Amino acid sequence: MIRLPMILLIILITVLASGCSNSRSDYQIVFSERDVTPANAQDGTPSPVRVAISSVLPPSETVMHYRTIADYVGEKLNRPVILIQRKSYNEISKLMMNGGADIALLSSGAYLTSNRVEGIEPIAMQERMGVPYYYGYLVVNRDSNMTDISDLKGKSVAITDPSSYSSYIFMSERLAEIGETPEHFFGSQLYTYNHENSLKAVINRVVDVAAVNSLVCEQAKLKNPELADSLQIIAKSEPIGTGPVVISSSLPDEDKKIIKETFLSMHEQGTIQPALQSLFIDRFVPFDPLLYDTAYSKSSYKRGRL
Structure with a gap:
């Protein structure tokens, strides 16, 4: 991967740090494998249910909202909860x-690369802004005079994650149509591991283009309507299902049933609604495999990665 010049990285760090809370979370997030409590309790107490999310050091209030959801699931199972965080989508898979x-x-891309692996069962998916799907966007600043993917040759790009469908996978598919790959087509690549950070990078001209989730882009426009005039979408993917909730196949059947019912009904709980709203999740809906039936999911590229 070609790295951005140091001055641009310094600018990016400054930009991405702005607006983030400096307060510390009261909740412990587990980062390393050795810190995760074994599934089998040794003293007769209920073993903890381990809930995994991926994001790079989210603001403390974001962690709090995920913690609320995880604790609610643990309450229904009558088990303590450990919230596990990893940097990349692939690490969660x-x-x-x-x-x-x-x-x-999981992210949609992480699910696409693991949905044929034994031991993982999808049980629900997120409904955001009224729909259970989204698109991948290639976004530039409108005054950049870039209007087509061919204009991006040699430019700098912000990519969320190598396993992100709306970022790396979608972009790779489009470039393959013209016989290119991201590694050879772009002048430099910056992995942000966060869609909001990727969008901020292009808005603040740290990079020329960002490959982002459409929901993040549209939510940003709702917060700041001026962005609608300053940004331009020059490529759009086919629709893809939102990130699914998956569970381990090794869980007892009764636990699986409780977890599924808990996710599908938690939007009805007044105490959980603020957490969902803050994460821009309307509710969790039944998993629909057809929304993940993309060209990528059938490709030899995917089979090769598995």
Whole structure:
């Protein structure tokens, strides 16, 4: 991966840090494998349910909202909860595959690369802004005079995650149509591991283009309507299902039933609604495999990655 010049990285760090709360979370987030309590309790107490999420050091209030959801699931199971955080989508997938978590909120791309792996069962998906799907966007500043993907040759790009459908996978598919790959087409690549950070990078001209989730882009426009005039979408993917909730197949059937029912009904609970709203989740809805039936999901590229 070609790295951005140091001055741009310094600017990016400054930009992305702005607006983030400096307060410390009261909730412990587990980062390393060795810190995760084993699934089998040794003293007869209920074993903790391990819930995994991926994001790079989210603001403390974001962690709090995920913690609210995780604690609610634990309450229904009558078990304590450990909230596990990993930097990348791929790390969360591996965690589930290796038995290091019981429940995970996967990205769509991470699900596409792991949905044929034994031991992982999808039970629900997120409905955001009224729909259970989204698009991948390639976004530039409108005054950049870039209007087509071919204009991006040699430019700098912000990519959320190598396993993100709306970022790396979608962009790779489009470039493959013209015989290119992201690694050879762009002058430099910056992995942000956060869609909001990718969008901020292009808005603040740290990079020329960002490959982002459409929901993040549209939510940003709702917060700041002026963005609608300053940004331009020059490529759009086919619709893809939102990030699913998956569980370990090794869980008892009764636990699986409780977890599924809990996610599908939690939007009806007044105490949980603020957490969902703050995460821009309307509710969790039944999993629909057809929304993940993309060209990528059938490709030899995917089979090769597995």
